[in-house]
Amino acid sequence: MTVLTRQNLGSFLAKQGILIAFVLFMIGFAMVNQRFIAMDNISGVIRSSAILGVIAIGVTFVVIGGNLDLSVGSMMSFSTIVVLDLHDKIGPGLAIPAMFALTLLLGAFIGFLVGYLKLNSLIVTLGMLSAIHGLTLTWSGGKNMDIADKSGTWFSFFGQDRIMGIPVPILIFALLAAVLAMVLSRTSFGRKVYAVGGNGQAATFSGIPRARIVFMTYLISAFCVAVAGLLQASRSLGSQNTVGQGLELQVLAAVILGGASLLGGSGTVFKTVIGVLILGFIQNGLLLAGLDFYVQYMVTWAIIILAVWLDIAAKRGHLWSPIA
C-alpha cells in the first residue's frame, strides 16, 4: 500500500477530483431525494442532455484544434427559429436542409475568420454570439416562433418520438457521438486536428494545412448545432429567440469536465459525452433537491472553475502554487 503523504494526496485529488466530486454529489442527491436514481429519471436526464451533448461533441473538435466556440448557444437559437419559421412557409422537407445550409454558412464564416485570417477565436466567436443573436431577432422580428398546426406535422418525430422504446433524441445523440468519435480517433482528418491543436507550428512544418483543418472544425461544430436546433424545434414546435442562451458556457463546462485541454491537442468524444452526463445529473440533482433552476447557472460556473483548477493542478502535481 502506498503511503498517503500530503503531496500524493494532493496529486490524487487533482487527478480524480472531478470524479470524486461527482460521486459525492450523486450520493448526496440520492439521499435527499430517492427519485434521483429512478430509471425514468435517469433516462430523462440523458434525454434532456441530448441537445447539450450534440453541441458539445462538435465543440470538442474545435477545442482539440486549439480554439474556442462561444457562438454555439446563439447559433442554436438561430437554427431553431429558422427551421420553425420555414416549416410553415416551405414545409418541413425543405425547411430542414435550408436550416442546415444556413447554419453551416455561419460556421464557415467563423472558420474563415479563425482559420484563414487567424483571428483570435475567443473574440471572433464572442462577437458572433452577439451578431447571430441580432440575426435571429431580425429574422423573427423579435416575436416567438410557433408552428401553426402542432399536431398535424411529422416534424415532431426528431424531438418527441421513440424507436423501440428509446427516445429519438437519445438515438440521434448516440449515433452522432459514435460517428464523430470514429472521425476523430480513426481518420487522418482526426489525427490532423490533434496535431494542429497540439502544436500548430509543428503541424505546419509537417505539411498539414492548418487553416483548412481549423475551418473544418468550425463546420463540424455548426453541423452539430444544426442537429441540436432540429431537436429543440422538433421537441417544442415553438420557440423564443433566446432558446440557446447560455448554452455555450454549459457546453464548454462539459468539454472541460471531459478533460479536453483548452490549450488544444487533447480530449475525446467519449470523454466529452461523460462530461455532458455529469453536468446533466448534477443539474437534475439540484432540481430534485428542491433548488430553483436558476441555481444551476451558479453551479455550472463553479464546476468550470473547479475543472480548470484541477486540470492545472494535475499538470503541476499539486493543488496550490505560490508562484505563477
Place this chain on the structure above:
Amino acid sequence: MNDLQPVLRLEGIVKTFPGVRALDGVSFDLRPGEVHALMGENGAGKSTLMKVLGGVLAPNAGQIYVAEKPVSMTNPQAAKALGVVFIHQELSLAGELSVAENIFLGELPLKSFGRVDWKKLYADTDKILKTLNVSFNARTRVGDLSIANQQMVEIGRALTVDPRAVIFDEPTASLTDAEKVVLFEVIADLQTRGVGIIYISHRMEEIFKITDRISVLRDGQYRGTLNTAETDEDKVTQLMIGRSLDLSRNVSHHEMGDIALEVRGLSCGHLFEDVSFNVRKGEVLGFYGLVGAGRTEIAETIFGLRTPSAGQILLNGQEVQINSPIEAIRLGIALVPEDRKDQGLVLGMNCKDNMTLPQIGRLTKGPFVSDRAELAIFDKYRDKLDIRTPGWRQSVGNLSGGNQQKIVIGKWLSMHPEVLIVDEPTRGIDVGSKSEIHNLIRDLAAQGFAVIVISSEMPEVLHVSDRIVAMFAGRVMREFTSEDVTEDNLIQAISGLTGDKAA
C-alpha cells in the same frame, strides 16, 4: 586593497542534467578591472555556467566565492545583491515603460502609501545615464530606443547596485560597428572603476581587441586560461575544438550523382541576399555561420515557409515555385527544423503518430487510418535509426533529445525525400547520440540522398560535410571543399573578415 584578490571565483562547479554532465568541475577566476573572455562552442557549457553564477540553476557540486567569501546564489536577486549582474543577449525590457521605470523595475523608490517617488527615480536614473554617456533621458519610452540604446538601459539596470562583476552575453550580436565602439567605451569605463567583466562572444576580432584573458570551455570542462596578449586565434580555436580534426572522414567514397537542388541568386528581403549553391545526390553540403547569418531562413524559404524576393530554386534541373511546406513536401524536400520541440514534434502525441504525420492522409484503408500501415513505417524506422523507446504509444515528450531527433529524421526519411535539410541536427543532444546522428547523416548521403546540414558547431560541420558554405550577415562568404577548409579560414569567413577570398 589587494588588487590581485579575485572579485569572483568559481571552484569545481559540477552541474548534471539527466544523461548529461553539462559542467564537469569548472574553475575560473575574475580579477578586478579585467575583461575576461569566456569562450567555447555552443553546448560547451557557457550558458549553464552563467545560469549557475546567476542563481538560476543550483550546482550539484562546487563553490562560488565573491571577494573570496564563499556564497551561495540561490536566486537571481541574491546574485545581484552580491554585485554580480548580467547583461543578457536577449533584452528583457518593458517597451511601454520609461527608461527610469525599466532601470529600477521591482525596486522603485517609494514615498508614503506606496506612491512612487518620481523625482528621486528620475534623478537617480539620470545619474546612472550620465556615467553611460547616452543621448536619451530617464523619461524616454524604452520602445522608442534603438536596440543599442536598449542595451544601454539594460547596462544601466546593472549599475543600480555597485557591481563587482558584470557579465556580458554576446552583447554585440545586434549592434552596428559604431554602436560597438560606444559599448566598448562603457566596458572600458567599468574596468577603470575596478569592476570585473566576463565577456562571452564568438567573435575573435572583438575578443582580441578588448579582453585581457581568455578562458575556454569544451564539453562542460574547463580547458585553460590564456593571456590575450600572449596568444593568437589559432591557439584559442585549438583549445575550443580540442582534437585535431580528422578531415579525411568527410570525403565521400561513393560516387556522387547529379545536382539534386540548385539555388541561384536567392534573396529574401534583408534576411539573406544573392545566395547561390547546389547540392548533389549523395553529397552532404554544410552551412556554417553565426546565429542570425541567414542559414535557417534559407532553409525555410526552400521549404516554402518564406517567399523569396528574388532568385530561383531548381530541383533536378527544373525550376520550381514553392509556396508552402505542402508543395515542398510534394516535390520531395524535407526539413528537420532547428527547434525540435516547437517545430519538429507534437510533444503530446505518441511516437508513431509523430512519425507518420506528414503522410497520414496516405496511410488509409477505406475512410480510416490503417494501424498496420502506420506500424510498418514506425517499426522500420525505429529499427533503422535505432530509436530507443518503450513502445510506439510512448509520448515523444518523454524521450531523450537524441531519440526525439531520430523520430523527426525518421518522419522525413519515411517520405523518401530528394533533398533532406537538417537544421542544427544535434542541438541539445548528448555526446553519444551526437555521433550517432552524424553517422546517420553520412549514411544517408552514401545511400544517395542529397543532404544539407546547417550547424553552428564547427566540428560538426567539418565532420559531416563534403563541402561547406560559410555565411555571414545574410551572404555567402565562401564555399569550401574538404581539401581547402581549415578552422582558421572558416572562422574568418563567418566573422565577416574577408581573408583570402581565393576561389
